[in-house]
Amino acid sequence: MEPRPYTGKGDAFLDFKGNGVDFGSELNLDKVFAFTITNASANPQVVLLNPSYSPSVVARVIKTGAIPYAGGATDLTALGSPTSIEEFLAFIKANPTVVVKTMIKSNNSDQLAKALIFAKKSPFKLPDSDRINLSSFLSEFASNDKLATVKREYQLDDQTELSLEIPPAVGAVATVTTITFYCGASLNTANALAQKKAQAMLNPEVQTTKSVIAGR
Numbered sequence: 001m002e003p004r005p006y007t008g009k010g011d012a013f014l015d016f017k018g019n020g021v022d023f024g025s026e027l028n029l030d031k032v033f034a035f036t037i038t039n040a041s042a043n044p045q046v047v048l049l050n051p052s053y054s055p056s057v058v059a060r061v062i063k064t065g066a067i068p069y070a071g072g073a074t075d076l077t078a079l080g081s082p083t084s085i086e087e088f089l090a091f092i093k094a095n096p097t098v099v100v101k102t103m104i105k106s107n108n109s110d111q112l113a114k115a116l117i118f119a120k121k122s123p124f125k126l127p128d129s130d131r132i133n134l135s136s137f138l139s140e141f142a143s144n145d146k147l148a149t150v151k152r153e154y155q156l157d158d159q160t161e162l163s164l165e166i167p168p169a170v171g172a173v174a175t176v177t178t179i180t181f182y183c184g185a186s187l188n189t190a191n192a193l194a195q196k197k198a199q200a201m202l203n204p205e206v207q208t209t210k211s212v213i214a215g216r
Contacts, residue, residue, distance in 0.1 A: 008185060012195040015095070015188035026100045026184030033080065033088050033181050035062060039166040040075035040174035047078070049179060050092060052121045052161040060163070062089075075174075076166070091186075096157035098184035102150040104134055106177040109145040110167040112138060118154065119161040127161070153184070 008014050009022035016022070017031055039045050051061045059068060064085050066074035080088055091097075104111065112134045119127040137148045156162065167175045201207065 012192040012199075013187055013189065015186040015191045016184075023185060026098065027182075029100075029182075029184055031097075031183035031186075033082070033183065034178055035078055035080055035085060036176065036178045037062070037078045037166050038076070038174050038176050040077075040169050041069075043168050044165050045069055045076050045168075046163055046165050047076070048161060048163050049116075050156050050160060050162040051089065052119070053093075053158045054121055054161075056119065056161060056163075075169075092156045093158045095186045095188050096155060097186040098153060098155055099181050100153050100184040101182040102152075103180040103182070104148045104150065104177065105180070106146050106167075106175060107173070108167050108170060108175040108177070111175065111177050112145060112148050114165045114167070116150070117163045119163075121159050121161060156181075 007022040007024060008016075016026070017029060035049060037047055045067075046057075046060055047067065048055055048057070048061045051058075055061050061067075062078050062085055064079060065077060067076045067078060068074055069076055078085060080086075102116070106112070114134055116132040116134070118130040118132075120130075121127055132150055132152055132154075134148045134150065137150050138145070154160075164177075164179065166177055169175055201210075
């Protein structure tokens with residue numbers, strides 16, 4: 001009998017959570033995180049949404065509160081939800097995660113003329129870049145020019161830098177953009193260790209050995 005094709009189901013190293021159980025059902029997961037970025041300056045500002053192990057511009061890495069830029073100005077701020085931006089980035093650094101869908105919402109229609117820019121990092125070669133043009137996910141029949149749902153999957157990890165340009169304020173009105181990541185599977189070694197330990201403890205031989213050592 002041929003082995004069943006791999007789906008990810010039951011893999012101890014994969015953390016699906018929610019109603020998803022394999023890569024085919026990732027869209028059912030309830031793993032959502034959002035960045036809300038406010039640019040009150042008169043200039044467009046590039047923000048690194050995921051810095052990688054070697055961010056191209058450290059000062060551009062997203063963080064909670066003010067993100068200083070040229071001249072030390074602080075009219076660029078960010079906030080994470082449901083937890084802090086720092087917690088999300090720390091999790092991604094340790095647990096590579098698939099993003100199955102991204103929603104970009106802004107009060108400035110110029111935002112959807114921008115692109116998500118990816119740079120794959122490696123110490124052995126120059127970065128490979130890719131881009132997702134937000135305008136590609138707008139329909140001529142859509143009435144909302146300030147909302148785009150990117151139905152293209154990608155991976156966030158410590159080898160991927162992801163950036164987005166936030167348009168400047170329009171007059172006295174700051175540009176406010178929310179990027180919502182709908183996440184799929186995460187590669188979770190902590191989860192794998194717990195599952196493997198639980199599985200091993202069902203083995204009578206392991207239980208006996210553990211009892212003998214504990215009784216010394």
